[in-house]
Amino acid sequence: MSGLLALLDDVAAIAKVAAASVDDVIGQATKAGAKAAGAVIDDAAVTPKYVHGFSADRELPIVGRIALGSIRNKLLILLPAGLALAAFAPWLIPLLLMLGGAYLCFEGAEKVLHAVQKHDPHPDATGDPAHLEEEKVQGAIKTDFILSAEIMTIALAAIEAPSIWSQAAVLAVVAVGITAVVYGAVALIVKADDVGLAMVAGGRLGITRGLGRGIVAGMPGFLLVLTWVGTAAMLWVGGSIIIHGLEEIGYGAVGHQIHDWAVAVGHVVPVQFASATEWFATASMDGVLGLILGFALIPVATNVVTPLVRRVSGK
Template structure:
């Protein structure tokens, strides 16, 4: 009987070692997948602060928390199951979904560019705190979660592509880890950024003159940082949207010339940082053009149709 017990313990120990090895493999693969999606993660971090730009200080963290919960729900409830099923049974559909998402991002970015120019004389960059009604706050959060959905889809699809050779259950575990880690990372950084002025205020009340100076510097700098991040977020929508369109339209063979032109320009400057800047700039232009066309279709044509009916 004791031999049976020891045999059982050996089996349990073997299973434990196997489970530990599997966890290590999942962690390593998740780290690799997250690294591949770093570019979009940075864009996600830059886009989000604009949604709490000018919000009352006491509402910043609650709003970020709600957006983070919406982001995690996007990844785990909607994107992850759909991406896994499509990758298993209909992998050719993923590029089409990304093209739709890239078009939406480009449209969002182009609309914000238009709004910035249309209200240029209405104190653009004014950081006066705005009080939002519960309904307005709910709409703001919904808009942020919709934008996050596109960025999260890109992140999850990039991560999925990096582990496509893994078994189904391994892919599932890896993508769950990626979804949770990226959401915590992105919205943790966003929360730290938007509350940095409060940290500066606390530091400015300390006894040390040096710490007081640092605190005052943070308080003075944060409005400019948030304003800059808001602009970066708009540009990020355009360049990520444009890049998604370029890559996936080329991958599907619909129109290869734009991607090949950008690829040629990137290599003509020998890649590196300059090459990345060329690629990013071209992607942003593509995003702006496509987004502007979509905006015209959605806003101008309905008005014209209404005017025709009035006549």
């Protein structure tokens, strides 16, 4: 009997360790996912444009195909690559983060430029629908790969797990969780107007029909706000990544100056608002720096990087 009790005690101890490990993985994944919030918001803001111009019955299948491609990108390519970097070349992670931050700044600045120039990012879909859908899905998966690489690199840099297996578990939770959140939100966004129309057409109560009309009328404005929030998040996260990366390689003057200015702004407001004001001031200055860097990168991307990629790829 004593042997059985000892065995049960050992099993209980193992269960406690396993539960603690699961809690730690989830906690680390939550922390790492929060660090990647800017890229996540942009991912959710970017994806709805890929279903523009298609019939309502193809919207969810397209989102599903993109989500499947995204989870493959994260689990089959980016997760092993991230673990290999952490194990064999951890010094590369800050440099890759800065490269990804520069890309976010470039993308954000390009969106601002397109908005100022009244550029239409949603050309009408014409031609064979199946071919257009395939092109849209593949284009979305390629864009998602870049954003996912940034998300996974940010998450990897935030992980404090002691072993490679713990790191793998945290990255897998981040990959699955972020993909579910992003594409679940995208599915809700792209179908919201259809839900609103159904409420208007089939609602028995006036309040239901009124809510449906409100959803339909509000979606264009909501998508516009989402786009600008995503753009601002890209510039903020991209700028902050560049600043922190410079600090890690010994160039902390810019970060220290931004911190001093933010503290000075915080002293202007009542003490109960000081912390929030300092955070907002820091994020705003990071975003402005990201916008300036992004504008500087646009001619480089247009005149150097794009022609080089086209020459190498033959496209």
